[in-house]
Amino acid sequence: MVPLSYYLVLSGILFASGVLGFLIKRNIITIFLSIELMLNGVNLSFVAFAAQWHVLSGQIFVFFVMVVAAAEAAVGLAIIIAVYRTRETLNVDQVNLLKL
Amino acid sequence: MTPNKYLWLIPMFPLAGAAINGFFGRHSSKRAITAVALTLCGASFGLAVLIAAGFSSASAPYYFDLAHWLRSGDFQVDFSFYLDQLSLVMMLVVTGVGFLIHIYSVGYMWDDDGYYRFMSYLNLFMFFMLTLVLAKNYLMMFIGWEGVGLASYLLIGFWFTKDSAASAGKKAFIVNRIGDFGFLIALFLLIKHFGTLDYPALFSKIQPLVPETAGVGLLTSIGILLMVGAAGKSAQIPLYVWLPDAMEGPTPVSALIHAATMVTAGVYMVARSHIIFERAPSASTVVAVIGTLTALFAATIGIAQTDIKKVLAYSTVSQLGYMFMACGVGAFSAGIFHLMTHAFFKGLLFLAAGSVIHGIGGEQDMRKMGGLRTYMPWTFATMGIATLAIAGIPPLAGFWSKDEILARAFDANWVYWLIGVITAFITSFYMFRLMYMTFGGDYRGGPAAHDVRHESADAHAMHDKHAKDELAHDTHGAPHHGEHGHGEPHESPWVMLGPLVVLAILSLFGGFIGIGDRFQHFLDPVFKAAAEPGLQEPVREAGENTREYLLMGISVAVAALGWFLAWLLYSSRPQLPARIAQHLGRLYTAVANKYYVDELYAAVFVNPLINGSTTILWHDIDQGAIDGTVNASADAARHISDELRHMQSGNLRSYAGWVAAGGAVVIAYMVWMGIR
Numbered sequence: 189m190v191p192l193s194y195y196l197v198l199s200g201i202l203f204a205s206g207v208l209g210f211l212i213k214r215n216i217i218t219i220f221l222s223i224e225l226m227l228n229g230v231n232l233s234f235v236a237f238a239a240q241w242h243v244l245s246g247q248i249f250v251f252f253v254m255v256v257a258a259a260e261a262a263v264g265l266a267i268i269i270a271v272y273r274t275r276e277t278l279n280v281d282q283v284n285l286l287k288l
Numbered sequence: 289m290t291p292n293k294y295l296w297l298i299p300m301f302p303l304a305g306a307a308i309n310g311f312f313g314r315h316s317s318k319r320a321i322t323a324v325a326l327t328l329c330g331a332s333f334g335l336a337v338l339i340a341a342g343f344s345s346a347s348a349p350y351y352f353d354l355a356h357w358l359r360s361g362d363f364q365v366d367f368s369f370y371l372d373q374l375s376l377v378m379m380l381v382v383t384g385v386g387f388l389i390h391i392y393s394v395g396y397m398w399d400d401d402g403y404y405r406f407m408s409y410l411n412l413f414m415f416f417m418l419t420l421v422l423a424k425n426y427l428m429m430f431i432g433w434e435g436v437g438l439a440s441y442l443l444i445g446f447w448f449t450k451d452s453a454a455s456a457g458k459k460a461f462i463v464n465r466i467g468d469f470g471f472l473i474a475l476f477l478l479i480k481h482f483g484t485l486d487y488p489a490l491f492s493k494i495q496p497l498v499p500e501t502a503g504v505g506l507l508t509s510i511g512i513l514l515m516v517g518a519a520g521k522s523a524q525i526p527l528y529v530w531l532p533d534a535m536e537g538p539t540p541v542s543a544l545i546h547a548a549t550m551v552t553a554g555v556y557m558v559a560r561s562h563i564i565f566e567r568a569p570s571a572s573t574v575v576a577v578i579g580t581l582t583a584l585f586a587a588t589i590g591i592a593q594t595d596i597k598k599v600l601a602y603s604t605v606s607q608l609g610y611m612f613m614a615c616g617v618g619a620f621s622a623g624i625f626h627l628m629t630h631a632f633f634k635g636l637l638f639l640a641a642g643s644v645i646h647g648i649g650g651e652q653d654m655r656k657m658g659g660l661r662t663y664m665p666w667t668f669a670t671m672g673i674a675t676l677a678i679a680g681i682p683p684l685a686g687f688w689s690k691d692e693i694l695a696r697a698f699d700a701n702w703v704y705w706l707i708g709v710i711t712a713f714i715t716s717f718y719m720f721r722l723m724y725m726t727f728g729g730d731y732r733g734g735p736a737a738h739d740v741r742h743e744s745a746d747a748h749a750m751h752d753k754h755a756k757d758e759l760a761h762d763t764h765g766a767p768h769h770g771e772h773g774h775g776e777p778h779e780s781p782w783v784m785l786g787p788l789v790v791l792a793i794l795s796l797f798g799g800f801i802g803i804g805d806r807f808q809h810f811l812d813p814v815f816k817a818a819a820e821p822g823l824q825e826p827v828r829e830a831g832e833n834t835r836e837y838l839l840m841g842i843s844v845a846v847a848a849l850g851w852f853l854a855w856l857l858y859s860s861r862p863q864l865p866a867r868i869a870q871h872l873g874r875l876y877t878a879v880a881n882k883y884y885v886d887e888l889y890a891a892v893f894v895n896p897l898i899n900g901s902t903t904i905l906w907h908d909i910d911q912g913a914i915d916g917t918v919n920a921s922a923d924a925a926r927h928i929s930d931e932l933r934h935m936q937s938g939n940l941r942s943y944a945g946w947v948a949a950g951g952a953v954v955i956a957y958m959v960w961m962g963i964r
Contacts (some may be wrong), residue, residue, distance in 0.1 A: 210944060211945050
């Protein structure tokens with residue numbers, strides 16, 4: 189049995205690298221991926237706690253998060269494509285106007 | 289006794305006049321303004337006479353409660369009027385002389401742009417003055433007291449575009465405020481210890497008290513504080529300095545407010561409070577000493593003044609000193625008698641001086657007058673009568689009242705009498721000096737005088753008038769333009785001379801009501817009924833009459849001597865005064881400069897106050913501390929914001945960074961707490 193702290197440390201590392209990527213990356217797809225990374229860091233701690241305490245609600249919550257993340261990915265990628273088509277760039281620093 | 293019911297209308301008529309002219313006067317014709325002002329003032333006089341006709345020395349005091357005012361526990365003050373023999377005399381003097389001066393003002397102020405304002409203020413003054421004398425309690429009196437101060441301020445500063453007039457008005461108001469402070473504290477003491485300000489209730493509580501012969505007790509402090517108030521209003525030492533400056537106002541104002549009525553309010557107040565003073569001998573002594581000193585002091589200043597109105601102003605201060613001397617020695621009715629005759633002859637002197645100033649185009653310097661007797665015979669005659677009256681030449685009004693005061697002063701202490709007689713001599717001297725300089729000799733005005741004439745607003749008001757007068761004269765075919773810029777000195781119109789003649793008649797015969805102590809007996813119900821038995825007038829002994837005639841003879845002799853000296857110096861040998869002045873040197877300079885009292889006050893009180901206010905209150909406290917605190921907090925807020933605004937860059941990722949950093953801090957904190 190792997191101790192809970194291992195999962196939590198990994199979860200923390202995943203979340204922290206997500207935050208770091210979100211903060212320092214310019215490419216919008218990389219930022220998007222970083223957000224997914226943070227979500228999955230949180231998911232990991234959910235399932236770890238669920239397994240530890242034998243409570244199902246943690247695992248169910250993870251499904252909800254995954255559903256929302258999938259929906260978000262679909263919408264987000266659509267927006268990214270739309271942005272790329274109009275701006276011809278994926279650098280967020282150059283995408284600072286809502287209206288051209 | 290029916291007219292008594294309408295007593296409250298006496299002050300209300302002038303108030304209505306003031307309101308009508310004040311609100312609508314700007315757009316009404318001068319005739320309408322005149323009609324309103326004179327009708328309402330005259331109505332008030334007529335009603336006063338009607339009431340007086342039904343009021344004898346045997347009549348009981350009459351009260352009229354108009355409305356409730358203050359109710360606080362047991363303490364209450366009403367708007368109520370009170371008529372006894374004393375307020376009756378005051379009411380008649382105020383309405384009578386006031387009405388005459390209203391008429392005079394029509395002629396004097398007709399061409400002034402502020403005519404409606406002037407008439408409105410005059411009516412307002414009448415309202416407050418009548419409230420003062422007809423009040424039934426001290427608080428009502430205080431309303432009138434403050435109100436006449438306000439009217440006086442407005443009228444002294446009537447030509448407010450002139451700097452000296454504006455500051456004279458301010459000075460009068462501020463100096464009066466010092467006196468009012470004393471008056472107010474006296475009222476607080478009365479409320480605290482007697483619980484009422486109503487004359488009848490208050491005096492019946494004070495009456496059984498024994499006189500405070502030793503030390504400063506309650507009644508003594510109240511008396512002295514009342515005297516402080518009276519000294520402010522009635523221009524006594526040390527608060528007399530405002531009255532000479534008040535001559536900046538138009539001359540009818542000087543006559544009405546600063547000679548005949550308002551300045552006598554202090555005397556009236558002391559006489560009204562006679563029950564207090566009779567039970568506070570030390571306070572009475574203070575009153576007598578202040579009065580006596582003021583009489584002498586102001587008279588000596590009057591000798592060396594060259595401005596005709598300033599001479600009269602110092603004369604007024606001096607005569608008020610006589611009245612206080614009388615009140616101080618317990619001769620209240622003599623003081624009120626002199627108040628009345630003084631209202632006649634001093635009002636007349638001022639109005640005649642106004643007529644002179646008017647006649648020669650706004651000049652007030654007596655050195656540029658002279659020889660006016662031939663140009664304005666009526667003014668000369670009436671002013672001559674007033675001068676004889678104030679000098680105390682029998683049988684004119686001033687003789688009777690002044691003699692009464694001097695006789696009573698002699699009974700009290702011969703020092704008062706001696707100073708009073710010396711003052712009478714000086715009075716006679718400076719008044720005849722004024723007459724000789726103004727009316728005797730040859731006219732010293734003329735074209736040369738015009739360059740050095742001080743261009744007062746008074747002069748400006750006259751300017752226009754003269755232009756019109758000259759036009760009028762020309763149409764009559766009188767060749768009038770000569771070397772004189774304003775034309776020759778000329779007599780005033782009848783609307784101005786009429787009041788002069790009436791007042792002259794009163795100055796001639798007004799004293800006769802005092803023969804055989806008739807005036808005194810008329811006031812006896814006020815002053816005697818309540819008097820403390822021990823202070824009653826001593827029984828007349830044999831030989832009393834001889835002494836009285838001797839005193840009378842002395843005062844007439846000094847008056848004649850003063851006249852002779854004035855004749856010698858200013859008519860017979862006019863080069864003498866300059867030589868004498870030269871010989872006296874320092875003393876003369878001091879007198880001519882009013883003993884430097886204004887300078888002394890400026891150095892001791894005014895300048896330290898202004899400097900202290902400027903450096904400490906203004907620069908240090910207001911600008912330094914208060915403004916400093918406000919500005920510093922504003923500056924601090926701006927500097928902090930200046931730094932903080934860098935956080936709000938508009939860059940989304942930096943916000944995310946702050947969120948992450950904040951989250952990290954929270955986690956670190958919780959972890960640290962957990963470890964601990």
